[in-house]
Amino acid sequence: MKRARLPMLAVLPVTVIAFVVAVPFVFGNHPLQWSSGSLVPHLVLDGREQPRTTGSGGSHGKTSAAPSSTPEVARVDKAWKPGMPQWGAQLYWEDNPRHSLAYVEKQARLHANYLVGLHANSVSVSFPFFTRNRASTKISRGDKTPAPDRLARVLEIFHEAGLRTTIRPLMDEHSLKAEDGWRGNIKPADRDAWFASYEKFVTPYLKAAESEKATTFVIGTELNSLEGDPHWETVVDDAEKLFSGEVAYDANWDNYVQGPVVMPVSHLGIDAYFPIKVGDDASVDTLAAGWNRWLDRKAAGPLPKITVAEAGIGAMKGAYHAPGDFYTKRTVDPQVQANWYTAVCRVVQERKMSGVYWWSIYFDDDPNTKPDDKVASRLDFAGRPLTEKAIRACFTSDYAGPGTQTTS
Template sequence: MKRARLPLLAVLPVTVISFVIAVPFVAGDHPLRWEAGSLLPDLVLNGEDTGRSDAPADGTTAPGTSTPGASDIAKVDQEWKEGMPQWGVQLYWEDNPKHSTEYVEKQARLHADYLVGLHANSVSVSFPFFTGDLDSTKISQGGRTPTPERLTRVLQIFHEAGLRTTVRPLMDETSLDVDNGGWRGKIDPADRDAWFSSYKKFLTPYLKAAEGEQAATFVIGTELNSMEGDTRWDTLVASAEKTFSGEVAYDANWDNYVSGRINMPVSHLGVDAYFPVKVADTAPVDTLVDGWNDWLDKKATGPLPNITIAEAGIGAMKGAYKAPGDFYTKRAVNPQVQANWYTAVCQVVQERQMSGVYWWSVYFDDDPNSKPDDKVASRLDFAGRPLTEKAIKSCFTSDYAGPGTDTAS
C-alpha cells in the first residue's frame, strides 16, 4: 500500500472548536442509528431457510463462477476506474440466518439493479458486529452479522453489475446504552491488547472474503473516536494489508475530523459527515453549501482530493438541518428538505474535489423501489422518495471527472 505521512496543519484553537462541537452534541447531532493534497492536514495516513451458503469455507469463490441470475443484472453506465469519483450508496445489511442463500442473492440483485438505476458506480456493504458494554474486550459476530460466505455471494453479484465495492464492518450500538450517551466512539476496552486481538480474529475472515472478490476498499474501523491514535492499529493494519491487497481505510466521525488529528495508519480516510446547519427548512441549496463549507474550513480550505464522504444523509422531515444524523426522531415528513441537502452535499463534493460520496442508506431487506412507510421507517431512508432519487441521479450523472480535475460544476 501507499505510505506517506502528511504534515500537521494548524486548526482553530481547541477552546473554540470544543464550543462549536459541544452545542450540536447536546442536541444529539452525531449520527444515531442501530446500528491540493497538502491541504489535507492533521490526518496521519499510512500510505496512500438454512441461512447457510454452499460457498467454499474460506469465503472465496472458484474463478469463473457465476451467480444464478447474473445475466439478468443491469450494468453500470461506466465501471469505476482509478481517479474517477465514487458515486455510491451505503447498503446496511443485518443478516437473518434463517434467510436462504437464494433470498440473499435475490436481494443483492434487487439492490444492484436499483443502484444502477441511480447511475451509481460504487456500493459500500456495511454490516454490524457486536461487543459488550463500553469497556468490553470481546468482539463477536452476533446473530445479525452476515457470514464471510454470504458476504462473498453479495460482493460477487455487485461485481457482475460492474459496481466498485467496499466492505465496512460497523460496531453495533445495541449494548452500549445509547440513551445514556453510549456509542461506538466512546468505547474504552479494559484491556486494549485483548480488544485488538479479538478484533483481528473477527476481521480476518472478512478480509479474506474481500480479497477473494477483489473488493476495492476495506474499512478497518468506523467512528471509533476513542480508539484513534492507538499504536496497536499499526500492527492490525499491517496484518490486514498482508491479507487484503486493496485500499485499507478508516471512516472518521465528523466531529473528530474537524476538531483535531485523525491519527490512523491507513491508506485512505472517509468521513461520516453529519454537519449540522442551523437554518430554516426553506433555506436555499447555496445556504446549505455555505454551511458545509464553514465546517470543512475548520479543518482545511480548498480542495480535499484525499477525502471521501463515507456517509452523508438527512431525514426527510421538518427541522432536520440542525441534526442531519438523527435516526430516531420522526417529525412531519418534508421530502424537499432531504432532496435539497443531497443536492448541496453533491455540490460540495465537486467544488472541494473530493473522491466521492456514499449516501446513508438502503437496508438490505427492504425493497428500494417501494415508498418508505413513514410510520415505522427512519426518516433518513431515501429509497422510494422521488425528489431525493432525482437529486442523486443528477449528482451521479454530473460532469465531475474526479479529484484533481477542473470539471467540478
Template sequence: MRSRLPLLAIFPVTVLTIVLGSPFILGNHPVRWESGSALPKVVIGDEKDSSTSSGHKSGTATASSPSGSASSAADALQVAKPWKQGMAQWGVQLYWEEEKTKRSDTFIEKQARKQAEYLIGLGANSVSVSFPFFIQNSTSDTLSAGAKTPSPERLQKVLKVFKDAGFRTQVRPILDEGTLKPTKHWRGDIDPASRSAWFASYKKFLTPYLRAADDAKTNTFVIGTELNSLEGDVGWEPLVSYTEKNFSGEVSYNANWDNYVTGRINMPVNHLGVDAYFPVKVPDTAPVSALVKGWNTWLDRKATGPLPKILVSETGIGAMNGAYHAPGDFYARRAVNPHVQANWYKAVCQVVQERKMQGIYWWSLWFDDDPNTKPDDKVASRLDFAGRPLSEAAIKSCFTSDYAGPGTATTN
C-alpha cells in the first residue's frame, strides 16, 4: 500500500502572508532560466566538435577538471562507488532542451558521455534528467511535448550512457513556464478548466516516456514537479497506479519548498523529493554555520530531527551578492560572488548529512553545455556551478564525504 505523506506541522498564517505573498522577491519557487527567457543564448558550434558546444553558457577558457584526472575518468567512465539501496544520492539535475537545430544521435550520446565524465569527476553517483513539456496557458486542460522536448527514444539513449557508467538514474518531466510568464503565473498555480481532461492528457504524454525509462532500467520516475495547485487531486491516484504498472522503479513526486513546510503533501506516492530554495536572511559574509542554522529553522517548521524519508530533489543558488535572501531567483544578475555559492553548497550538504536525508540533486547542468568551460558571466546564469572552482570543490567534498546515507529503511 502506498502511504500518504504526513502533515507534521503547520506554518503560522502571519508568517505565510509575509513570505508567500512575495514569491519572486523571496524566491519561493525557482524562476528558471528556461525557454522564453529574455537572456541571450549562445549559438552551439558544429556537432562534429562537441568540445565547443555551449547551450546557455559561454566561455572558451578550459576550467580545471574537478577530478584532477579527466583522461582516466573518460577511459573508464565508471562511477567510483555506484549507488546501492540505503546510500546517499549525490547527484545533479541535468536539464535537457532540444536545440532548434536537432543534433544527431551520435552527438547526443557523446554529449551524455561528456556530462557523465564530468559528474564522475565530482564524485556523483546519481543523475536526474529533467526536460520540458508545455501547456498553452494556466487554465489549459491539455499539454504536450514541444520542439524542445527530447523524444522518448533519444532520452533512452542518454539514460543508457549514464546507467552503463554506474549512475543511479532518474527521469523528471517538468512543466515549462514560458507560456505562463506573460500572465505572471507559474507551474504551481495552474487551474485547468477540466482536471479530468488535464490528467488524461498528461497520461498520454507520459506513457512513451515511462516505457523508455523502464527499458533503460531507470531507478526513479518523477510523476510531477512543483504542481502545488494540483496536489491532492483525485486524478493522481489512477495516474500513479497506471505509472506503477508501466514502470518498475520508484514513482516519486517533487514538492516545492513552500508547500512542503506549510502543509500536507497529499500525493499517493511512496517517495518524496523537495525542491528546496529556503531564503536565509544573512549577509554575503555569513559563515557556513549561519546558513546551516537558517536551513534548519525552515525544516524544523515541518519536523525536527532526522528526515530519512526526504530527498533534496533540487537546490541551488546564484554565485552572486545577495543570493542568500532569494536563492530561487533565477533571473537576477548581480555582481558575481563565488564564495556565496560555495558556502551555500557546504551548508546544504552539512544539513543533509546531519539530518540523515536521502541526498541532494544540484540545479543544474544544461545538457548541451560543455561543463569544462568557465562560465561567461555576461550571458551565463549565475546558478551555473560548472567551471566555478570553489563551487566544484564544495560539491566534490560533499559527494566524497563519509556520509553513509539514511540507511535501508523503507521510504515514505
C-alpha cells in the first residue's frame, strides 16, 4: 500500500539576507561547498566534503581501531518505536574494497557500542556515489561506495544493537569542485538519462535496506536544482515497490527556509547549519533563539514531521557564524560546540521535531579516541568530552517525541 506522502510545503519565498563573516560564506550547505549560509552557492560551510573526497578510507585525524579486536555488541536500553524521537548520528562510510568483511564487521560493532554508550537509539549510514561533472547524466559507484551486501551486514549489526537505521546515499562533490559546483546546483544535460541512471544505482541499495528491515531510505540529499522535477514521482513510486519502510528526502537548510520543498516523499529531513552572528560566549538561550528565528521563516510552532538530518558545528572560535565550516582550523574551543549541541537539542524538543542526527563519525575512525586537532575536522564530536556530555543529556532527556501530531 502506498504510504501517505508529505504535502507540499507552500510558503512565500523569504528575503535572502547577506551575512558578513570572517570565513568565506555561501547560501548552500557547503562552506563554499555548502553549509552555513552565505550567498554564493558554494563556500566552505558544509564541512563534510573535504574529508569525504580526499580521504583514503583511513582515519580522518583520529586513531583507527585495532583490527584484531572483535567487540561484542551492546544493546540500547529502549529501542526506538514510532512516535519516539530519533536520537542518532550520521556515520559516514567511504569503503575500501581491500578491507575484509571481518574488518567492516568489527568497525560496525565499535560504532554500535559507541552510539549505545551515548544513549542513541538511531543511526544513519551515509555513503558516497559519484558523477563526473555538473552536466553529467551518469551516476556510478566508485571504490569508496560500499557494496550492497557489505551495507546489509553493517545494518544487521546495528539492528543487533537495537538501533533504528537510515540509509542515505550522498553525491560526492570532488569531481564538481573544478566547476565550483556542489550537489545542489548540478544541471544534467539530459534529465531522463540522469534519473534513469540514478534509479539504477539506488535499486540494489533499496533491496539491501528492505532485506535488513531498515526504517528509512533517503532517496535524495541536498539536490536543490532537481527538487520538484516530475521524474521523482517515478523514482519514489519504484522505490516504494522495493522498500516497505519510509522513503524520505533531506533538504538543504537554505532551500527549506526559502520556499516549498516539493518532493513526493513521506518524510522530510533538514541538513541544518543555520548561521548565527553571535560571539563565542553566546548563551544556550541565545543560540536556541537564533535557530528558532530561522525556522520561523518557514513555519511557526511545532514541526513534528521534520527531522534534523544533520546538525553539527566546529569546536572552535568563531564557529557560530559558519556552523558547517570544515576547512578552517581556528583555535579549538570545545565549549562552543557543546553549547551548540545543547541549543539544537532544546529546539528539537520545543518544536516537537522528530529528532536529530549529529554530523558526523567516520566509519574507519575509532570514536573513543580524541581528535588530533592538527589534522582533524573541527566538526568532529566523537572524543570531545564536553560535546559527548551534551549529547548524552539530550538523548536521556524526558522528551517523549512528536507522537502522532500532524505537521503545521
